Amino acid sequence: MSIASIDSAAEENKAILSVEDVTLEYRTRRHLVTAILHASFNLFAGDRLVLLGPSGCGKSSLLKAVAGHLRPTSGRIMLNGKPIRSAGPDRVMVFQEFDQLLPWKTVLGNVAFALTASGNMKRKEAELAATHYLHKVGLNGFLHAYPHTLSGGMKQRVAIARCLSMRPEIILMDEPFAALDALTRQKMQDQLLELWRDIGFSLLFVTHSISEALLLGNRILLVSPHPGQIRAEVTVDPNVLGREGDSGFREIAERIHNTLFRDIADYSI
Amino acid sequence: MHVEKLLTASDLIREFKFDNPDPTTAIEAARPLPLWRKIWEIDAVRKLFLLAVMALVWQLYAIKLGNTLVLPSFTVTVQAFFNALKSGELIARSAVTLKVLSMGYIGGVTAAAVLSIFAIGSRLGSDLLDTLTSMFNVLPAIALLPLALLWFGLGTPSILFVLIYAVLWPMALNTLAGFSSISPTLKLVGRNYGLGGLRYVFLILIPAAFPSIVTGLKVSWAFAWRTLIAAELVFGVSSGSGGLGWFIYERKNQLETADVFAGLFTVIVIGILFENVVFRPLERNTVYRWGMRS
Numbered sequence: 436m437s438i439a440s441i442d443s444a445a446e447e448n449k450a451i452l453s454v455e456d457v458t459l460e461y462r463t464r465r466h467l468v469t470a471i472l473h474a475s476f477n478l479f480a481g482d483r484l485v486l487l488g489p490s491g492c493g494k495s496s497l498l499k500a501v502a503g504h505l506r507p508t509s510g511r512i513m514l515n516g517k518p519i520r521s522a523g524p525d526r527v528m529v530f531q532e533f534d535q536l537l538p539w540k541t542v543l544g545n546v547a548f549a550l551t552a553s554g555n556m557k558r559k560e561a562e563l564a565a566t567h568y569l570h571k572v573g574l575n576g577f578l579h580a581y582p583h584t585l586s587g588g589m590k591q592r593v594a595i596a597r598c599l600s601m602r603p604e605i606i607l608m609d610e611p612f613a614a615l616d617a618l619t620r621q622k623m624q625d626q627l628l629e630l631w632r633d634i635g636f637s638l639l640f641v642t643h644s645i646s647e648a649l650l651l652g653n654r655i656l657l658v659s660p661h662p663g664q665i666r667a668e669v670t671v672d673p674n675v676l677g678r679e680g681d682s683g684f685r686e687i688a689e690r691i692h693n694t695l696f697r698d699i700a701d702y703s704i
Numbered sequence: 705m706h707v708e709k710l711l712t713a714s715d716l717i718r719e720f721k722f723d724n725p726d727p728t729t730a731i732e733a734a735r736p737l738p739l740w741r742k743i744w745e746i747d748a749v750r751k752l753f754l755l756a757v758m759a760l761v762w763q764l765y766a767i768k769l770g771n772t773l774v775l776p777s778f779t780v781t782v783q784a785f786f787n788a789l790k791s792g793e794l795i796a797r798s799a800v801t802l803k804v805l806s807m808g809y810i811g812g813v814t815a816a817a818v819l820s821i822f823a824i825g826s827r828l829g830s831d832l833l834d835t836l837t838s839m840f841n842v843l844p845a846i847a848l849l850p851l852a853l854l855w856f857g858l859g860t861p862s863i864l865f866v867l868i869y870a871v872l873w874p875m876a877l878n879t880l881a882g883f884s885s886i887s888p889t890l891k892l893v894g895r896n897y898g899l900g901g902l903r904y905v906f907l908i909l910i911p912a913a914f915p916s917i918v919t920g921l922k923v924s925w926a927f928a929w930r931t932l933i934a935a936e937l938v939f940g941v942s943s944g945s946g947g948l949g950w951f952i953y954e955r956k957n958q959l960e961t962a963d964v965f966a967g968l969f970t971v972i973v974i975g976i977l978f979e980n981v982v983f984r985p986l987e988r989n990t991v992y993r994w995g996m997r998s
Contacts, residue, residue: 522898530893
């Protein structure tokens with residue numbers, strides 16, 4: 436055995452999630468569509484890994500496969516060394532859609548129910564934990580409100596509190612801020628980073644926005660479409676990057692754009 | 705000097721002043737409506753008004769016609785209703801009808817629930833239910849009464865068979881429609897909690913499909929009610945006391961037209977009572993509160 440392979444084995448052990456040569460296909464009435472072709476990556480504890488690509492590049496399918504809602508055609512996805520077979524509360528997903536909250540439960544009920552349904556937590560204990568996390572996202576004044584009375588941003592905060600409270604191995608987010616207005620989106624992005632510094636979780640985040648990827652991720656995987664392939668990995672260094680609008684930020688954003696759309700001249704984000 | 709021409713932010717923002725009176729002494733922005741307007745805003749008042757107009761038209765026409773055998777007047781009908789109520793006959797007949805009705809309704813709803821849960825489990829199951837409902841939903845339950853009499857004889861079992869049939873299809877149709885219109889996101893959320901099997905059905909699917917389920921309950925309740933009264937009109941002979949439908953049929957034979965009207969009136973009253981006492985509160989406390997219907 437060579438030294439290199441020992442090294443890579445040691446590195447694989449540290450990864451919470453390893454996606455190994457995964458191909459995803461789905462069937463429509465007429466076609467067998469390849470969503471993702473031979474994708475491989477690792478996610479380490481505390482990572483904020485972003486899958487960045489244009490709409491329809493298969494990044495959401497990849498996230499669904501990690502969540503266990505989609506089975507790879509080939510390759511395998513390992514969570515802490517065990518292959519993922521089905522959906523489970525150790526990988527909680529936050530969706531873009533506002534209807535991800537159960538409309539028949541209050542804000543508190545939604546979070547507490549997730550805890551009693553997914554684990555063996557008693558109701559009292561679950562409500563205590565739920566209150567704690569709802570406080571963290573700034574919703575302590577809305578514990579007994581029903582979801583339909585909340586704004587879009589508040590609904591997404593409930594969804595985030597719900598997933599944090601379940602203490603999953605990985606949090607999976609599928610464009611959770613895409614349907615929000617620009618001001619709210621910015622606030623939510625800041626709050627997510629704050630929560631990450633506060634609680635410290637591992638995040639796999641899907642987006643089609645380059646600036647959101649640069650803002651939120653510590654590593655970015657660029658996924659190109661037809662079929663979805665991981666083209667490059669970007670390590671985000673805040674010192675080089677600067678703030679949004681700085682020259683470093685703009686240069687990296689442009690290079691990401693060029694990498695993603697090298698082969699597709701008339702494609703715009 | 706050019707420097708003096710530079711504008712500052714305060715030059716660009718112009719605030720508007722209002723000469724509103726002092727808010728502590730001023731009349732409030734919202735003024736109360738006049739009393740008659742307030743009363744008219746109550747739903748029940750407007751509906752009662754319409755009912756009174758209809759009763760008046762009825763009364764005037766009946767008096768003009770002057771034939772109690774064909775059309776008894778409103779007041780005569782009300783009198784007959786209260787007489788039948790006082791004698792206890794109407795209540796006894798209603799009780800018989802409601803007892804059979806509730807048995808058939810519960811039976812039908814349970815059967816529909818079992819079928820629908822089976823149907824969401826597999827594609828073949830949902831195809832089966834789909835085919836069955838499109839076949840039988842158009843076939844009126846009362847058309848099966850002759851067959852039921854052949855199979856189960858004169859009496860309650862025949863009526864129950866027809867009732868369950870009447871409830872089953874509209875209920876199953878609505879429930880299935882509810883299940884199939886659940887947002888895919890909600891289903892994924894349920895799976896994400898690690899829910900499966902019956903826990904998934906009862907904790908996620910049924911509440912998520914509740915608007916359609918409530919509609920199914922209401923529609924099939926009306927179906928059951930109509931079918932039962934119709935079935936009782938056909939026979940009630942052997943089943944001793946008989947229900948409301950039989951009461952109506954009997955009184956027609958005795959040419960007591962006012963009693964026939966009183967019987968029909970009772971059917972309507974019980975219907976409205978159920979709508980307001982059972983279904984309205986059920987909807988208010990579930991689908992309306994949850995914002996699933998507005």
